[in-house]
Amino acid sequence: MSHSTVPRSSAEASMPVKTPVASPDATGAREARPGPGKLGFRLRFRRDRALILMTLPAIVLVLVFNYLPILGNVVAFQDYDPYVSDNGIVSILHSPFVGLENFQEIFGDSAFWNAVQNTFVLFFVQLLLFFPIPILLALLINSVLRPRVRAVAQAVLYLPHFFSWVLVIAVFQQMFGGAGMLSQLLRQHGYNGIDIMTDPNTFPFLVTAQSVWKDAGWGIIVFLAALASVSQDLYEAAAMDGAGRWRRMWHVTLPALRPVIALLLVLRVGDALTVGFEQILLQRDAVGPDAGEILDTFVWWNGVHNQDFGYAAAAGLIKGVVSIGLVLAANKVAHLLGEQGVYKK
Amino acid sequence: MTPNAASASSGPSRRSFLASTAIATAAVAGGMPLLAACGGSDSGSGGGTTSGKNAKKILPAYVASNVVTPDIPSKNGSAMGFTSKLDVATLKTSVPKKLGKGGKVTIMSPYWGSPPKGNNPYYTGMNSLIGVDVEWRNQDGNTYDQKLGAVLASSDIPDVVVIPGWNMTGRIPSAIAGKFADLGPYLSGDKIKEYPNLAAIPSDAWQRSIFGGKLMGLPMPAPYVQNIVPLYRQDIFDKEHYEVPKSADEFTALCKEITNPRAKRWACGDMKWTAFNTFGVISGGEKTLGWTVVDGKMINRIETPEYLEALEWARKLMAAGYVHPQFKLGKSQIGDPAPLFAAGEFLIWNDDISNWYGRQASQITQNPDFKCWGMDLWGHDGGNPKLWAANPAGIFSFVNKKASESVIRDVLAVANVTAAPYGTKEWMMTNYGVEGTHYTLKDGVPVKNDKGNNEVVNAFVMVASPAATIAHPDLPDYTKAMVEWQQRMGAFTQKSSFWGLQITEPNRYTNLADNFEQLEDDIVRGHKKISDMQQAVSDWKKRGGDRLRDWYKKLLDENGSAAS
Numbered sequence: 012m013s014h015s016t017v018p019r020s021s022a023e024a025s026m027p028v029k030t031p032v033a034s035p036d037a038t039g040a041r042e043a044r045p046g047p048g049k050l051g052f053r054l055r056f057r058r059d060r061a062l063i064l065m066t067l068p069a070i071v072l073v074l075v076f077n078y079l080p081i082l083g084n085v086v087a088f089q090d091y092d093p094y095v096s097d098n099g100i101v102s103i104l105h106s107p108f109v110g111l112e113n114f115q116e117i118f119g120d121s122a123f124w125n126a127v128q129n130t131f132v133l134f135f136v137q138l139l140l141f142f143p144i145p146i147l148l149a150l151l152i153n154s155v156l157r158p159r160v161r162a163v164a165q166a167v168l169y170l171p172h173f174f175s176w177v178l179v180i181a182v183f184q185q186m187f188g189g190a191g192m193l194s195q196l197l198r199q200h201g202y203n204g205i206d207i208m209t210d211p212n213t214f215p216f217l218v219t220a221q222s223v224w225k226d227a228g229w230g231i232i233v234f235l236a237a238l239a240s241v242s243q244d245l246y247e248a249a250a251m252d253g254a255g256r257w258r259r260m261w262h263v264t265l266p267a268l269r270p271v272i273a274l275l276l277v278l279r280v281g282d283a284l285t286v287g288f289e290q291i292l293l294q295r296d297a298v299g300p301d302a303g304e305i306l307d308t309f310v311w312w313n314g315v316h317n318q319d320f321g322y323a324a325a326a327g328l329i330k331g332v333v334s335i336g337l338v339l340a341a342n343k344v345a346h347l348l349g350e351q352g353v354y355k356k
Numbered sequence: 357m358t359p360n361a362a363s364a365s366s367g368p369s370r371r372s373f374l375a376s377t378a379i380a381t382a383a384v385a386g387g388m389p390l391l392a393a394c395g396g397s398d399s400g401s402g403g404g405t406t407s408g409k410n411a412k413k414i415l416p417a418y419v420a421s422n423v424v425t426p427d428i429p430s431k432n433g434s435a436m437g438f439t440s441k442l443d444v445a446t447l448k449t450s451v452p453k454k455l456g457k458g459g460k461v462t463i464m465s466p467y468w469g470s471p472p473k474g475n476n477p478y479y480t481g482m483n484s485l486i487g488v489d490v491e492w493r494n495q496d497g498n499t500y501d502q503k504l505g506a507v508l509a510s511s512d513i514p515d516v517v518v519i520p521g522w523n524m525t526g527r528i529p530s531a532i533a534g535k536f537a538d539l540g541p542y543l544s545g546d547k548i549k550e551y552p553n554l555a556a557i558p559s560d561a562w563q564r565s566i567f568g569g570k571l572m573g574l575p576m577p578a579p580y581v582q583n584i585v586p587l588y589r590q591d592i593f594d595k596e597h598y599e600v601p602k603s604a605d606e607f608t609a610l611c612k613e614i615t616n617p618r619a620k621r622w623a624c625g626d627m628k629w630t631a632f633n634t635f636g637v638i639s640g641g642e643k644t645l646g647w648t649v650v651d652g653k654m655i656n657r658i659e660t661p662e663y664l665e666a667l668e669w670a671r672k673l674m675a676a677g678y679v680h681p682q683f684k685l686g687k688s689q690i691g692d693p694a695p696l697f698a699a700g701e702f703l704i705w706n707d708d709i710s711n712w713y714g715r716q717a718s719q720i721t722q723n724p725d726f727k728c729w730g731m732d733l734w735g736h737d738g739g740n741p742k743l744w745a746a747n748p749a750g751i752f753s754f755v756n757k758k759a760s761e762s763v764i765r766d767v768l769a770v771a772n773v774t775a776a777p778y779g780t781k782e783w784m785m786t787n788y789g790v791e792g793t794h795y796t797l798k799d800g801v802p803v804k805n806d807k808g809n810n811e812v813v814n815a816f817v818m819v820a821s822p823a824a825t826i827a828h829p830d831l832p833d834y835t836k837a838m839v840e841w842q843q844r845m846g847a848f849t850q851k852s853s854f855w856g857l858q859i860t861e862p863n864r865y866t867n868l869a870d871n872f873e874q875l876e877d878d879i880v881r882g883h884k885k886i887s888d889m890q891q892a893v894s895d896w897k898k899r900g901g902d903r904l905r906d907w908y909k910k911l912l913d914e915n916g917s918a919a920s
Contacts (some may be wrong), residue, residue: 093509094531097758122871181691189681190620190701198618209684211883289757296686299883300874316722318505318526 083201087113087324106321113325123326125301126309133305135288136215141222142279145230145274150264152231153238168228176289179225183217184208208294211302221290233271273350281338281353283328306330358783406566407644407915414540414571414652415563416548421556423448428839430824432846433580433745437839438778438827444791444802450553455769456487459762463490464507464755465518465818466497469692478789485785486773488766498687504528508535515763518818520640521564522913526867528862531569536754540571542768544886550623551772553782557821561749566860573752574820580745581849582639582841584629587712589703590729598703600731601737604634604669611678614703622680624704625693628670628880633733636742639853642871644859645747647908648852654909656901658872658893667889669736670880674693684881698723699830704731709841713826713834718809730841733848747850753819771820778827786816787827803830813862853912865904868896 056063083099087105096102117123119136148168155161171179186192187207194204207217241264249259288307296304304312314323338353345352363833392862397472407416414461428437444593472478473493476699480552483490493514495503507513510532519532541547548555558577593600598614601607611623632640638657639645646657657663673679697705698719707715712730720724732742755767776782784802788795794808828835878884 013486070857081853090863091528092527094527094534097511097535099509099511127464184685189684190617194617194681195620203618206681206684209681209881296874296881297684299878299881301878301883315506316502316526318509318528318531319867319870 042345084324084328086321087323087328091321093318093320109321112186113322114329116322117325117329122300122304123309124302126306129302130286130305133215133218133291134283137219137222137278138287140216140219141227142276144227146234146268149231149234150225150239150260152235153264165228168231170228171225173231174225176225176293180290180293181223183221209297211298214294214298214302218287218290218294222287233275234268237268237271238264258324262288270350272346274349274353277338277341277345277352280341281334283337284334358853364413380506387627388679404863405857405859405911405915406856407563410599411563411566412571413542413570414566415559416543416557416571417546417555418557418559419549419552419555421450421552421777423450423777426778426825428836432577432843433849434839434842434846435579435824435826437835438825438829439832441800442779442827442829443874444458444784444797444800446777447538447781447784450776454485454487455551455772456766457762457769458487458489459761459766460489460491461516461766461770462493462514463516463518463819464493464495464514465516465753465815466523467494467521467814468497469813471505471815472811476811479815481790481793482773482785482816485782486770488770489814490755490770494815497814500878501525513756513758515756515759516753516757516767516819520751521747522727522750524642525798526870527863529567530863530866532754533570534571535757535862536567537757538570539574539755539758539764539768540573542764543571551768553772553775553777553822554768554820555895556777556822557775557820558748560700561823564747564749564857565752566858568860572754574767575749576751576753576821577824578746578750578817579842579846580746580748580851580855581846582633582641582743582746582779584633584706585712585730585841586630586733587628587707587715587730588647589700589727589755591725591727592700594727600833602734604736606738607734608673608676608678611673611676611704615678617677620701622702623678624673624702625680625697625706626670626683626877626880627673627679627704627706628876630733631666631670632663634741634744635662635669635912636735637662637666637744639746640873641745641750643861644854644857644908645744645852646656646869647854647905649912652675654853654905654912655904658869658889658896664886664889665719665736665874667879668886671882671886674880675882685773686877686881709838712838712841713828713831716831716834717804717828721809730837731843733845741845741848743845743849745849748856751818769817769875770816771809774816775820775822777822778825783822800832801829818834854908857915859911861904862876862907865900865907868900868904872896896904 031054050058060343079356083103085103088108088110089103090112091103091106093102095105103214152161152164152168154229155164168293171224174182187205188194189204189206189209191208193261198204207213245263249263250292252282284306286305288305288311291303291305291306292311295308297303297317307330310323310330311324311326313319341351342354388653405523423436423684424438427435428434431434471492474492500520503579504517504519504523505526505528507517508528513535517536519528524532543551557575561575561577562571564871565575567573581765588600594599596614598610599606601610614621622635629640631637638648638655638660640657647654674684676763680693680696682696684693685691693702693705694715696702699713709730712728715728716726719728733743735741753767753771755764759767771781774786776786788802788804789812790807791797791802794812795802795804797803826838872892875884875889879886879889
């Protein structure tokens with residue numbers, strides 16, 4: 012999954028880099044060029060200006076919608092009052108700076124630490140119970156040879172992804188709620204009903220089960236793509252050498268998937284503090300904040316609901332900083348394992 | 357805080373109530389005693405209140421309107437009731453000339469239930485009656501607080517925003533003062549006489565519409581008797597010979613008798629708000645109502661032992677399994693409990709008083725045996741209840757500060773129609789819709805059909821309403837029962853120290869109590885303990901609760917109380 016096209020330094024140029032698709036004609040043009048690093052900035056600019064021009068719109072979008080709003084984080088250091096003016100920027104200018112007061116308050120706020128803890132618990136439960144499932148499903152689907160069966164199975168697996176969370180949770184409530192199908196069935200046979208939907212102790216598993224039901228099928232797409240690129244020759248060769256079904260999976264299929272798995276794992280870890288917002292928010296009241304408050308709902312509650320935007324922005328900023336650290340760490344680990352990871356120095 | 361909401365209960369519940377404009381104070385010959393001095397101790401973002409001479413300068417004149425004399429006059433803070441037959445043929449006209457200039461007005465408003473399509477016959481009928489093109493932006497009433505703060509922080513605020521008092525949490529009061537137009541130049545003093553139906557709105561409701569020293573809100577006047585009634589399925593009670601309880605213990609025993617999960621039947625919904633009422637907890641309706649002087653000391657409701665006892669009682673009901681499981685889910689996904697109530701899955705529901713009529717009217721068309729009735733509130737120990745008064749206006753609409761004069765005039769034209777009193781053509785149109793489309797005359801009595809029950813609900817009445825009125829020509833015995841319930845409960849009702857005032861707290865204290873309602877609900881659901889509440893209260897004191905107490909004390913010393 013390497014996307015590097017033009018290595019930036021000569022040191023990197025010596026590394027084996029998968030080049031993007033290059034047709035024979037195109038390679039001719041490529042070879043005519045001197046190697047990168049030997050040219051000055053202006054020459055390279057002139058050579059690549061068409062490409063640069065083409066990326067401009069995307070860069071502008073990213074700047075305007077991703078980078079510019081980052082400046083708004085300044086309210087984390089303010090007692091921000093969004094209502095003093097109709098314009099957010101004017102409001103920022105009119106709100107008093109309070110230094111690190113919001114951060115001090117957050118670090119002393121047990122609700123915040125509770126949210127951090129819940130976030131990590133959910134992340135680990137999801138990592139253990141959710142992450143492997145799309146891989147297994149992909150292997151399963153891949154082993155089905157009849158195209159029609161395969162297409163139907165894929166369609167069935169993808170479909171729940173397009174349901175909204177409200178709907179998914181309503182379905183779970185109808186099945187597993189206190190007056191749901193399961194409970195009434197139990198009661199009709201003389202047992203006590205159980206209410207899985209409001210039990211804080213099993214909440215991480217409930218949430219993960221919902222995620223699996225909704226999104227595991229969707230998650231197999233990437234793995235299926237990776238599997239499709241494995242050359243059939245390898246399987247045939249392995250079979251010739253007497254490798255059975257399991258050995259072929261172990262020595263051919265899984266190694267082929269390894270870079271993808273590593274990449275997704277790094278991305279997932281970098282996103283560790285984001286464990287699903289809407290899904291959790293909808294169920295937060297049902298299990299109480301001790302089990303159901305995560306960092307994102309904490310930010311939402313304090314900012315949007317209580318209009319304490321400075322406090323919420325501070326919590327969000329902490330989350331952002333920790334997330335960067337996690338991405339860097341996960342990427343490092345991926346390198347140590349000999350994988351590409353998300354980027355290379 | 358969400359008094360009416362009874363979180364779960366508000367549901368679509370309040371729709372019919374609003375449709376019926378059922379509210380009412382009697383009002384006010386001359387308004388309530390106004391306060392002596394002005395302003396709190398702080399000014400500007402420091403908060404405070406406006407009363408006395410300063411208020412008098414901006415309050416509109418009061419010109420009573422007597423279209424029809426009520427059959428049951430207001431007493432003990434109740435609404436006035438109209439029970440005799442309404443002669444639809446001789447309705448009076450209170451707005452002889454269309455005041456609207458044909459402009460377009462967008463209104464954001466809370467809505468309980470599923471809003472009808474934008475160009476339905478009710479909306480278009482009202483628009484042509486008023487002469488203004490009103491476009492509704494309805495938002496779910498149960499979670500309105502979650503959207504309001506963000507909308508007000510944006511630069512794209514609709515022409516009119518409806519804000520209930522119980523949604524004025526956090527910094528919303530300062531947003532109101534900063535973002536909305538001063539209506540004083542159009543309504544103060546005799547200027548209001550241009551809009552006679554608005555001039556007939558009692559002065560205590562207008563007094564509550566003063567924010568930051570300016571007349572900003574168009575009020576919906578309300579009875580001061582609190583609005584949550586334990587409604588119950590009288591048809592099933594009669595069939596099973598259940599007795600209406602008169603104490604907390606009797607209620608619990610009844611719940612035990614009713615509950616049979618195997619047959620898919622539970623006793624009640626979340627009874628938190630009834631618990632507060634029956635245990636005599638100081639009002640949780642609005643921040644300022646929660647403060648009062650007891651034995652010479654300024655206290656807040658959260659500091660009282662009754663508060664904890666009430667929560668503990670409500671928690672026990674849920675823990676014992678008497679509450680329908682749907683209510684354990686909490687506000688964000690409670691859905692609509694009305695079908696469960698109609699199906700008899702639970703029999704007691706604390707709900708807004710308007711639904712006493714509303715549930716009956718909407719169910720009777722499908723189930724002729726259905727009978728919904730209200731219980732008198734009991735004292736938890738079996739004696740009389742000790743109730744705390746609600747404010748004389750609970751819902752307000754505000755006009756965007758950026759609106760031009762012509763938009764403001766158009767909004768006032770809308771309000772002048774929706775505030776028309778009972779017995780006028782405008783009232784009939786606002787509350788019953790178009791004859792033949794939304795209601796039919798049966799023996800001369802207007803009866804809403806399903807289309808009427810779906811479309812003619814809480815939209816236009818939110819803009820402004822007449823002095824609190826209960827009038828349901830189709831079910832006069834319900835009208836009578838509701839007004840008499842208010843009068844009986846009104847006799848046990850007292851006013852807290854800041855009743856009737858619109859108070860803005862200083863900015864630094866506004867977020868102090870944000871999480872208490874959530875904590876209450878978590879305790880009732882067993883996710884938090886009573887000791888967590890005690891901890892939260894002691895934290896609250898340290899973080900500013902005690903300083904806020906001093907602020908309120910000073911405000912009271914300087915202004916005196918409205919209720920005394």
